Amino acid sequence: MPILEGQGVTKYFGGLAAVSDIDFHVDQGEIVGLIGPNGAGKTTLFGLISAAHVPKPGVIKFKGENITGLKPHQICRQGLARTFQSVKIFPNMPVISNVALGVHFGNSGQVTSSQAAEKAAKLLEFVGLLEMAATPAKDLTLVNQKLVEVARALATNPEVLLLDEIMAGLNSTEIALAMELVSKIRSQGITIFMIEHVMKAIMSVCDRIMVLHHGKKIAEGTPQEIATSKKVIEVYLGE
Amino acid sequence: MLEVCNIDTRYGKVQALWDICLEVNQAEIVALVGSNGAGKTTLVNTISGVLRPAAGSILFQSERIDSLPSHAIVELGISHVPQGGKVFPDMNVRENLEMGSYPIHAWKQKAETFEQVYQLFPRLKERRNQLARTLSGGEHQMLAIGRALMSKPKLCIFDEPSYGLAPLLVKEMFRIIQNLREQGITILLIEQNVHRALEIADRAYVLENGRLNLQGNSDELLQSDHVRKAYLGL
Numbered sequence: 001m002p003i004l005e006g007q008g009v010t011k012y013f014g015g016l017a018a019v020s021d022i023d024f025h026v027d028q029g030e031i032v033g034l035i036g037p038n039g040a041g042k043t044t045l046f047g048l049i050s051a052a053h054v055p056k057p058g059v060i061k062f063k064g065e066n067i068t069g070l071k072p073h074q075i076c077r078q079g080l081a082r083t084f085q086s087v088k089i090f091p092n093m094p095v096i097s098n099v100a101l102g103v104h105f106g107n108s109g110q111v112t113s114s115q116a117a118e119k120a121a122k123l124l125e126f127v128g129l130l131e132m133a134a135t136p137a138k139d140l141t142l143v144n145q146k147l148v149e150v151a152r153a154l155a156t157n158p159e160v161l162l163l164d165e166i167m168a169g170l171n172s173t174e175i176a177l178a179m180e181l182v183s184k185i186r187s188q189g190i191t192i193f194m195i196e197h198v199m200k201a202i203m204s205v206c207d208r209i210m211v212l213h214h215g216k217k218i219a220e221g222t223p224q225e226i227a228t229s230k231k232v233i234e235v236y237l238g239e
Numbered sequence: 240m241l242e243v244c245n246i247d248t249r250y251g252k253v254q255a256l257w258d259i260c261l262e263v264n265q266a267e268i269v270a271l272v273g274s275n276g277a278g279k280t281t282l283v284n285t286i287s288g289v290l291r292p293a294a295g296s297i298l299f300q301s302e303r304i305d306s307l308p309s310h311a312i313v314e315l316g317i318s319h320v321p322q323g324g325k326v327f328p329d330m331n332v333r334e335n336l337e338m339g340s341y342p343i344h345a346w347k348q349k350a351e352t353f354e355q356v357y358q359l360f361p362r363l364k365e366r367r368n369q370l371a372r373t374l375s376g377g378e379h380q381m382l383a384i385g386r387a388l389m390s391k392p393k394l395c396i397f398d399e400p401s402y403g404l405a406p407l408l409v410k411e412m413f414r415i416i417q418n419l420r421e422q423g424i425t426i427l428l429i430e431q432n433v434h435r436a437l438e439i440a441d442r443a444y445v446l447e448n449g450r451l452n453l454q455g456n457s458d459e460l461l462q463s464d465h466v467r468k469a470y471l472g473l
Contacts, residue, residue, distance in 0.1 A: 013373065037405045038377020039362070085376050085403070086323070139250065142322060143275040165376070168403045169322070171431040172472030174275055197405050238407040 001064060003028045003191050004049065004080070004160050009058035011041075011048055018044040019055075020215040026160065031182065031192045033202040035226075036212035037236055042195045043085050045212070046162050049193075050082045051075050062160070077107040081158035083149040085165050085195070091138035095129060096120050098137050099151045106156020116155075123151040127181065143169045154185070161185060163194040167201050179205050199237070203227060211236065240265045240425055241286070241317075241394055246295035248278075248285045255281045256449045259295070263394065268416065268426040270436040270457065272470055273446035279429045280322055282446065283396050286427075287319040288312045299394070314342045316393035320400060322429075324383035328372035332363050335371050335382055339389030348391060356385040359415060376403040384415075394425045401432055413439055433470040437461050445470075 002025035011019040019041040026032045034042050047053045049060055051072040060068050062080055070078075081102075090098050099120035103111055111119075124130045127147045132140060137148055146166045153161055167178050179201050186192055196202045202209060203223040211219040211226060213235050219226060226232050233239065241263040248256040255278050263269045273279045284290045286297060288309035297305040304312050313319075318339070326335050336356060340349045357364035360381045366374065371382060380403060387395055397416065401409045409432065417439055420426055430436035437443055437457040445453035445466065453465065460466045467473040 035405075038380075038403070038408060039375035043375065141276050141280070165403055169399055169431055170275060171272075171433050171470045173469055174431075176472055197403065197409075199406060236405055236407060238410055 001028070002026060002061075003063055004193065005061045006045075006049070006055075007059045007061075009045070009048055009055045009060060011044055011053050011055055011058075017215045019048060019212075022058075022212070022215075022217050024210060024217070026191060026193050028191055029186070029189070030207045031186055031194065031205055033206035033209040033223075034193065034195045034212065035197070035202060035209060035236060036218075040212040041215040042212055043164055044215075046082060046164055046193075046195065049075075049162060050080065073105070076105065076156050076158075079107060079157065079159035080162070081106070081153035081156045081160075082162035083146060083153050083164055083166060087142065087145045087149055089137040089145050089148055089152075092136055094134050095137050095140065095148055096124060096133040098148050099123055099155050102152035102155030106158075120151070120155060123154050126154070126184075127151045128177075143174075150181075150185075154190075158190060160191045160193065163192060163196075165195050165197065167196055167198045170198075172200075175201055199227075240267075240300060241427070242298040243282075243286065244296045244298070246282070246285060246297065247293045248281055248290055249293045250281075254293075254449065256285065256292075259446075259451055261444055261451065261454075263425060263427050266420060266423060266425055267442065268420050268428060268440045270433075270440035270443040271427065271429045271446060272433050272436065272443055272460075272466070274469070277446045278449040279446055280398055281449075283319065283398055283427065283429060287317060287396060289319075310341075313390055313392075316391075317396065318387035318390050318392035318394070319396045320383050320387045320398060322398040322402065324379035326371040326374075326379055326382045326386065329370060331368050331370050332374070332382060333367040336363070336385050336389050339386035340391075342390050345389060345391040349389070352389050352391065356388055359388075360385055377405060377408055380404060388419075392424060394427065395419065396427045396429075398429045399431060400428070401430060401435075409435070433466070434461075437466075 004026040006024045009022045036042055048055050100116040103116035103119050124133055127150055167175055182205050209226045211232050219229050219232050243261040246259040271279050285292050292305055340346050400412050413435055440457045443457050443460050444451050
């Protein structure tokens with residue numbers, strides 16, 4: 001059974017269909033990639049899943065239950081967390097407090113501040129930012145700010161994690177490390193749905209890939225199928 | 240054209256750059272390579288006057304610019320496409336572009352430059368009346384580049400122009416940068432796609448932990464064991 005699933009998911013901004021009649025599913029334990037040209041609707045689809053927007057029409061189900069219309073915090077507490085393409089950190093708070101907020105906010109139940117700080121420190125170590133725990137988040141590089149968001153999302157104890165372009169701005173050597181991080185997250189039993197333009201990463205880390213174009217799903221398949229799809233090459237990959 | 244001499248830059252007590260010397264010649268493409276956190280953005284922010292150096296000097300066309308405010312540096316002909324775009328979210332696309340055209344020499348040619356930018360990025364023309372906040376990540380990037388071009392720069396600094404762009408657009412972006420150089424614009428390029436950057440650059444500098452550790456012709460650097468291991472993942 002899919003852990004996350006959407007049926008006929010549609011979202012208009014004014015007269016523009018940003019996401020149009022998309023069916024999708026992500027199975028427990030999978031890593032699914034979401035790719036497509038800029039402006040195809042990928043981040044909007046993540047916004048719909050995490051309730052930043054409400055689909056109209058369309059239904060989104062999480063662990064078999066209809067979550068359409070729930071508030072973002074309710075969805076987060078049910079075990080669905082995300083990161084943001086344009087980072088949304090608390091700039092003046094230390095890195096560790098950004099992550100500790102995730103612990104308090106998420107579905108860990110009642111925790112004390114010291115428990116939250118302890119868990120936050122562990123997560124910072126996990127993403128490789130422990131040294132910067134006391135630094136105000138705004139002083140980190142953009143790439144590290146994204147890792148703060150990954151740690152903060154993990155702090156909410158998610159079963160499904162939506163990653164929105166965490167590898168943008170990394171060089172090849174750093175991308176290899178980020179891929180390792182994604183695999184490590186999955187091996188903790190967390191299902192991953194990720195937007196990424198770095199093909200090398202998407203192709204080697206994902207079990208399955210979905211392609212959006214002009215708000216519609218135009219292809220879906222294994223990395224191999226996607227890499228050789230004429231349609232995908234034409235609108236996205238190039239020769 | 241641009242001479243950076245013995246620059247130190249600090250954030251409060253924390254020193255981010257040590258004794259940086261770099262030059263960019265007229266009509267060159269020069270790449271600046273380095274890991275996340277090495278100080279690349281700090282360096283270009285120091286050049287464009289967003290940050291002030293704690294020591295050293297910066298000359299543009301033989302004139303010292305290191306104590307000038309950013310807007311005066313833009314007037315002299317240096318445009319900066321910041322990392323992540325930094326467009327004005329509550330202005331529409333056309334207004335954002337217009338914000339770039341305030342240098343006097345650029346204002347006179349505004350109508351013509353608008354056409355050039357729209358030709359370069361037809362998507363911006365399509366969306367010219369849309370608020371920048373409603374653009375996708377890649378469109379933000381196009382808008383930031385368009386805005387930089389509106390000020391008719393002699394030297395254009397790109398801080399990761401391919402950031403968040405789909406593969407087809409990344410190719411397009413590198414083509415556009417080469418194209419700008421052919422039109423006589425000098426380019427200083429930060430880019431994490433190190434292989435592509437070195438392919439189009441004439442020369443490159445490698446920045447590590449706030450210090451320039453290596454420089455040379457792009458071809459030589461592409462062959463360097465250190466660059467291959469640290470940046471190309473080979």
